[in-house]
Every structure is written in structure tokens, then in C-alpha cells.
Amino acid sequence: MKYIIETSKHQSFSEASKALFISQSTLSTAIKSVEESLGIILFHRNNRGVTLTYDGEDYLKYAKEIVYQSEQLEQRYQSRKYLPMRFSVSTQRLPFAVRSFTKLTSDLNLDTYDIAIRECPTYSVIHDVATHRSELGILSIHNSYISSIKKVLVSYNLCFNEISQLKPYVFINSLHPLATKKSISLEDLEPYPFVTYDQKIDLSHFTEEILFYKLLNRNIHVSDRCTKIALVRNCNCFSIGPDLTNSNADIFHKGLGEILAIPLKNFPEPLHLGYISLISQPLSKLSKQYLRYLESDVKTIAKL
Missing domain, CATH: 3.40.190.10 (Periplasmic binding protein-like II)
Incomplete structure (x- = not known):
């Protein structure tokens, strides 16, 4: 394909072979082989040089795209040699x-x-x-x-x-009705919605959270941490886990309320x-x- 693209560019087997650093006979034989394999004629040949046929123009459109993608793929992985880490x-x-x-x-x-x-x-x-x-x-x-x-x-x-x-914590906002407690039990949490990550698979052991089946009356499933944080900040929801980022420093979060981490009561399993x-x-x-x-x-x- 590269040979054909180069030949089309120079409209000459001799000039294209020089640019490709191969002999003219090698180039001519390679293109002839492609033509015979596909059953088409790619170039009109005459004493002044070569020009693309209709099939050649059609072929060239696809060949250029394929060669470009191939070069991009090569560059991607060759460049990795120069990435030390x-x-x-x-x-x-x-x-x-x-x-x-x-x-x-x-x-x-x-x-x-x-x-x-x-x-x-x-x-x-x-x-x-x-x-x-x-x-x-x-x-x-x-x-x-x-x-x-x-x-x-x-x-x-x-x-x-x-x-x-690690110990599990309950995460709620500072205005939550349970915010003044030093520890929170499962019974305390029953009236409030549980914000949990959607695992997209119906197996409880695939969660990074602790699932409590008696708390499943009110569930809010989310797919990312930012959504969970927004819900806990703005609603009387709760989350359970070892950690939940709390960022209240910039203008986007200003006034939304801090998120509190309160120990989960009577839960010895780590x-x-x-x-x-x-x-x-x-x-x-x-x-x-x-x-x-x-x-x-x-x-x-x-x-x-």
C-alpha cells in the first residue's frame, strides 16, 4: 500500500523507487502482484509515467486510511520505548x-x-x-x-x-438528625436512605460497602463518588465505608455542609x-x- 501511495504521489516508478529506497523493478513487481491478486489495474502506464485508473483512485482512498492507522499504531507503541515509567x-x-x-x-x-x-x-x-x-x-x-x-x-x-x-464509618452531613451522636447503630439508620454504589452484578460480595438487607427499604444506587458525596451533603442520606472524600474548600462546594464520619456502633467485623x-x-x-x-x-x- 505504501508503494502504491508513493507511486501515485510521484506519478513515476523511478521517482517513487528512489523515495522508497528500493529498486524500480522491485516496486514494479510489487504493484503488479497487487493488481493480479485483486484482479484490477491500478495505474495507466506510458512513456511519460503512470496515472491512476478509476479502480486505482478508489483503492487509494482506502489504502491511505489503512496506512495512516497502521502508522499511528506503530507510533503509539514505538513511543512507549521512550516512556521510562x-x-x-x-x-x-x-x-x-x-x-x-x-x-x-x-x-x-x-x-x-x-x-x-x-x-x-x-x-x-x-x-x-x-x-x-x-x-x-x-x-x-x-x-x-x-x-x-x-x-x-x-x-x-x-x-x-x-x-x-479498617473500621466502617457512617457518613452523613453536619445537619443530619444523627449528626450529634458519637456512634450510630443500624437501628438508628433505618429511617434514612442508604446511598450505595451500583455494582451492576447481583452478588453482595462484590461491593466495597457493607450491605444491610434490612435497610433496603430506601436505597439510592449511584455509579460514582461525586454523586454519592452530593447526595450525602444535600439530603438526609447516609453512606457506609472506610472513607469518603470531603471537599468544602472551593466555591462549588461552599455552604453545602461538611460530611461527618461517625463510627458504626456494635459492628466488630473489619x-x-x-x-x-x-x-x-x-x-x-x-x-x-x-x-x-x-x-x-x-x-x-x-x-x-
Whole structure:
């Protein structure tokens, strides 16, 4: 295709062969082979040079697009050779995982790098790591579900590496009727809507939250953290988990009210926080650096 494009550009086999750094006979033979294979004539040949036939013009439109896409694909992966750092992490909607990624990004004193973070449901985190889309997956798993999750991971050749065990908190806004309590029980929460992440899969152990089936009279399912935060800030809703970002510093959030983290009463079972990775693949330098930031951040939460 490149030969044909170049020949069309120069309207001469000899000039095109010079531009391509090949012999004229090699070029002519290659184009003739394409014509015979497709059963069409691409060029009118005469003593003054060559011109495209109608079929040749039609062929050239598609050939240019294919060659362009091919070159773009080559450039994408050839350029990776010059990117000294590549790293991707997939995580449940966990603020400390994002904070750790931010710290990692701040410390990358490099001209070029290629890194990514993906906040997604639990099953997507597992799929990303299993398919090499991400090197690490960050999961917070309820104690009751840790065994079943580990069985799922083994089937994907993944392992779970625990970092810490965290206490669950109830998140409500500062004007909520329960805001003055030092701890909140499940019974206290029954009258209020529960804001929960939609996992798109009907398996309770895939959630990063604690599900209480007797609280399912009022549920609000959301797909991202920003929506959950907005609902908790503006309504008498509640959320449960190890962490929920609270940003009240800029004009967009001004006056919307702080989000409070209040311990969940009489709930001894912890949340197991850890990372998943492929059993057969050693961790990269960036993965280890990211995990150090994550462990440091989580230690602060665990002391609360």
C-alpha cells in the first residue's frame, strides 16, 4: 500500500523507487502482484509515467486510511520505548487509593511517563488486573466476603495481599438528625436512605460497602463518588465505608455542609483492605512506590 501511495504521489516508478529506497523493478513487481491478486489495474502506464485508473483512485482512498492507522499504531507503541515509567491501578471508589496516586504523580520528576488510575466497581477491578489492563487492583472487602472473593481471584490467577483492616464509618452531613451522636447503630439508620454504589452484578460480595438487607427499604444506587458525596451533603442520606472524600474548600462546594464520619456502633467485623495482582507477575518499581504511599495513608485512617 505504501508503494502504491508513493507511486501515485510521484506519478513515476523511478521517482517513487528512489523515495522508497528500493529498486524500480522491485516496486514494479510489487504493484503488479497487487493488481493480479485483486484482479484490477491500478495505474495507466506510458512513456511519460503512470496515472491512476478509476479502480486505482478508489483503492487509494482506502489504502491511505489503512496506512495512516497502521502508522499511528506503530507510533503509539514505538513511543512507549521512550516512556521510562508505565503504571496503571484500578480501584474501587476509595479516596485513599486516589490520594496515594496523587502523591505518586507529584513525585514523578520525569519528562515523560504513562500512568493511569481507574475508579470502578469490584468486578471491573478484578477484570482489569486479570487482563493486564492494570498492574494493581485496590479492594476493600467485608470480613464476611473475604473467603468467596479469594476463590474468585484464584480462578483468575490473582492473589489478594492484605494491607490493613479498617473500621466502617457512617457518613452523613453536619445537619443530619444523627449528626450529634458519637456512634450510630443500624437501628438508628433505618429511617434514612442508604446511598450505595451500583455494582451492576447481583452478588453482595462484590461491593466495597457493607450491605444491610434490612435497610433496603430506601436505597439510592449511584455509579460514582461525586454523586454519592452530593447526595450525602444535600439530603438526609447516609453512606457506609472506610472513607469518603470531603471537599468544602472551593466555591462549588461552599455552604453545602461538611460530611461527618461517625463510627458504626456494635459492628466488630473489619473491612479488609489490600491489593490484588497477578500471581506470576512481580511488581514493578512504580507499583511498589504506589503501595508505600497507600500503606502510609491507610495507617493514618486505621489510627482514627
